[in-house]
Amino acid sequence: xxxPLITTITIMALFILWLHDKKLSFLQNSIVFMVLEIIxxxxxxxxxxxxxxxxxxxxxxxxxxxxMHREIITPLFILLFVNSYLLLxxxxxxxxxxxxxxxxxxxxxYLAVYFGVIKYVEWNYVYAMLLNTAYLLxxxxxxxxxxxxxxxxxxxxxxRIRT
Amino acid sequence: xxxxxxxxxxxxxxxVIIGVVLLSLFVWxxxxxxxxxxxIAFYLYGVFFGMFFDHTISVRPWDFYDVNxxxxxxLIDFLSYVMYGPYSYxxxxxxxxxxxxxxxxxxxxxxxxxxxxxxxxxxxxxxxxHFEKGYNHYWSLPIYLFVQILQIAFYHIIKNSKDxx
Numbered sequence: 001x002x003x004p005l006i007t008t009i010t011i012m013a014l015f016i017l018w019l020h021d022k023k024l025s026f027l028q029n030s031i032v033f034m035v036l037e038i039i040x041x042x043x044x045x046x047x048x049x050x051x052x053x054x055x056x057x058x059x060x061x062x063x064x065x066x067x068m069h070r071e072i073i074t075p076l077f078i079l080l081f082v083n084s085y086l087l088l089x090x091x092x093x094x095x096x097x098x099x100x101x102x103x104x105x106x107x108x109x110y111l112a113v114y115f116g117v118i119k120y121v122e123w124n125y126v127y128a129m130l131l132n133t134a135y136l137l138x139x140x141x142x143x144x145x146x147x148x149x150x151x152x153x154x155x156x157x158x159x160r161i162r163t
Numbered sequence: 164x165x166x167x168x169x170x171x172x173x174x175x176x177x178x179v180i181i182g183v184v185l186l187s188l189f190v191w192x193x194x195x196x197x198x199x200x201x202x203i204a205f206y207l208y209g210v211f212f213g214m215f216f217d218h219t220i221s222v223r224p225w226d227f228y229d230v231n232x233x234x235x236x237x238l239i240d241f242l243s244y245v246m247y248g249p250y251s252y253x254x255x256x257x258x259x260x261x262x263x264x265x266x267x268x269x270x271x272x273x274x275x276x277x278x279x280x281x282x283x284x285x286x287x288x289x290x291x292x293h294f295e296k297g298y299n300h301y302w303s304l305p306i307y308l309f310v311q312i313l314q315i316a317f318y319h320i321i322k323n324s325k326d327x328x
Contacts, residue, residue, distance in 0.1 A: 027321050027325075030204050031200065035207065038207075045222065049223075049236055146200060149199055
């Protein structure tokens with residue numbers, strides 16, 4: 001049940017992102033995705049392998065759930081959040097959007113625990129919520145930096161491409 | 164359980180540090196042919212995929228190899244992933260410089276795959292990689308091919324989306 005479910009969620013998230021209006025270009029989205037991915041991956045490795053606050057599954061099939069959650073779902077949700085956020089103007093709508101995505105990410109966390117993909121040792125849903133909040137805010141920060149760099153049209157050597 | 168292979172600061176550490184510093188310096192001084200965002204993306208690509216495979220097949224439950232002096236995650240491990248950044252940057256840099264097109268893509272990718280295999284082999288000799296469970300260096304061959312072909316596709320998508328705007 002776990003593997004078909006995570007695959008379905010991944011495909012749907014990819015499909016929604018593809019159809020979604022995007023404020024960021026493909027290049028900007030790629031940069032946000034890769035930076036987030038590196039952060040999420042390092043955090044996951046530190047929490048599971050080094051600090052051992054979370055115990056990951058030893059089951060190879062369930063490990064695919066863990067990988068898809070870490071490598072695709074989390075950064076995809078953040079990309080969806082960022083692209084939607086940048087299209088909104090009202091603070092109320094932005095706050096609501098933030099809460100919706102935080103709930104979705106917490107839901108994924110719940111599913112991972114429910115299916116035995118991860119087991120909390122010295123970790124809980126509140127910590128997970130704080131970490132997910134940080135991911136969403138970092139995603140927003142990186143996207144704004146890429147927008148700024150693109151708006152300024154900065155060339156690699158610091159000169160401007162466009163005038 | 165943490166496996167410690169050695170505790171000395173020797174060739175594997177110097178290989179990573181010199182690799183990161185020197186190659187990043189080359190990126191910095193090389194004539195600019197990409198925009199800043201493109202350069203960031205092409206540099207990140209190597210870090211992203213290097214880290215992806217190492218954090219996937221070199222950790223439990225697969226755990227096919229360890230990186231550097233111990234199986235624990237260290238700062239030097241992180242730097243060794245950063246070292247992939249200049250490789251992916253220069254992969255596209257020379258791709259554009261040499262105007263690689265059509266079937267020339269094949270020898271180009273194969274040449275870089277040989278470079279990757281050679282770098283990996285050096286990594287094994289100096290204790291950067293420690294293989295387990297029968298994993299061999301040539302197992303990385305399809306990974307190198309896949310990542311490099313995907314990077315060419317990545318470059319063309321970016322180029323096409325830029326041309327269309």
